[in-house]
Amino acid sequence: MTDELILANATLVLPDETLRGSVKLSGGEITDVSTGTSVPTGALDCEGDYISPGMVELHTDNLERHIQPRPGVDWPHAAAIMAHDAELAGTGITTVFDAMRVGSVSRKESRYGSYARELASEMLELRAADALKISHFLHLRAEVCSDTLVEEISAFGEADRVGLVSLMDHTPGQRQFRDISKLEAYVKGKHGFDEAAFQEHIAHLKTLRDTYGDLHEVEAVKAARRFGAVLASHDDTTADQVVTSAAHGIHLAEFPTTVEAARACHAYNIKVMMGAPNLIRGGSHSGNVAARELAELELLDIVSSDYVPGALLMSAVKLGEIWGDMARGLGTVTHAPAGAVELTDRGRIEPGKRADLIRFKLIDGTPALRGTWARGQRVA
CATH class of the missing domain: 2.30.40.10 (Urease, subunit C, domain 1)
Known part of the structure; x- marks a missing residue:
């Protein structure tokens, strides 16, 4: 060039x-x-x-929305990837860590099947063909509350551009979904479960956590080291959970759910990332701590678009207004996320x-x- x-x-x-x-x-x-x-x-x-x-996006579910635009509708992956890529470019994102879940729940009614390896391969093929507008890395969301995490994450290697691995634990009754009623509304709305199916779903997830959770956490940490990827926690709620994160060598906390957890993160030099929709809407859709509260307490370092790509630039400008410093606001979506994942260029x-x-x-x-x-x- x-x-x-x-x-x-x-x-x-x-x-x-x-x-x-x-x-x-x-x-x-x-x-x-x-x-x-x-x-x-x-x-x-x-x-x-x-x-x-250009903005650096560390955690977005946007690609999953493109490959399944409606429940039960599977869109051709190459077309979905390129549409996702173009959408991000159109919102000012020039580097993205595409979030893909590894770790499936095998029960058919749970609808959490394996997809990441195939999708990642197609993403890398399009990148090699120079078909993408912006820079793509992989963010593997390691779901410890699952049947198949070890098998799925073992399919990835150093050549796969895995830049970020986050430890996800969506066991009902803790972290993001301490309030079971919030989980109930989410799951029933997304999957159409009736009450009996929802209760079965909760019981099965708790069994999975008891059976595999500790092993999966250890294996995900090992995999991140094998990839040379940055390791992140997800939905830390208590100071004790942050202590565990620090022991794993985590330096990035995605969406801590309480002020207590955010304070503990800063005490351990763990950067705090919050979702742009939380900031724009004025609160969390799960009833957790508001991003604005953390910003006002000087506990917010990085912003992610989460599930609305167009919210990222809006949130940076909003933080510029809150802090009275536009450069600082934009820093949460540019040099701060780049630094968190060791992209110095x-x-x-x-x-x-x-x-x-x-x-x-x-x-x-x-x-x-x-x-x-x-x-x-x-x-x-």
Whole structure:
């Protein structure tokens, strides 16, 4: 890639400040950053719009929504992957860790079958064919409350771009679903269970946790080390759970459910990630701690779009308003997530970094995306 582009007269979002200036892109990298409002011949006049690093998404369920757009409807995977890729580019995400569950529940009525290995292979084939607009890594969600975690995670290796492994434990009555009524509403709404089927479902999951949970947790930690992937916890609720996370070598906590857990995470130097929908909606759909509360308590480090890709940029701007610091707000979706997964080549507007950038303006406080560049090429 040799094309040269100058984005001039922009409000540059740097790690610690925003300032008016220009950024030059060449060969897929940022080659120069300068201050001022001048627009050189041939440059793109950004008219004061924000230019930020492209966003780094660590946990999104969006691909699963594309491969199964309705319950029982399986969409062709290649088409689903490319549609997912294009959607993320169109929201300003330039690096994504695609979440795929490993660990199935074998009972037919549970509807949690194995799919990750096949989907990952198709993703990697499309990447090799240069069919994708943005940078994709794998995020394996290791479900310890399952029958088949060891078998499924063993099918992955170092060549699979597994950058993140999260320890998921959805045993009813703890973590995300301490309130069984919240789980009941979710499961009945998603799977159409009646009361008898729901009670059977709960009993079976608890049996799985008792039978396999400790073994699966150990094997998932070992697999993350084998892949060279970052290990994350999920839905920590108590300080004791955070102590266990720290003992595993975890440095990233996805969606802690209480202030207690978030405080404990920071005490152990574990970065706290919360969901953008939680922040935008003003609270958790599961009744857990609000992301805004953690932000106001200085306990929020990273934001994930979770299940709404378009919420990521909105949430960063929202945090900029809450903290009175737009650079800090955008940092939660750029350099902070990149640093958490040890990607040192992106997430900052600096010479030598990847030319992954977005352009946006604010319309009554709402960000309107006006361009996305990945490795210096316009992708949205």
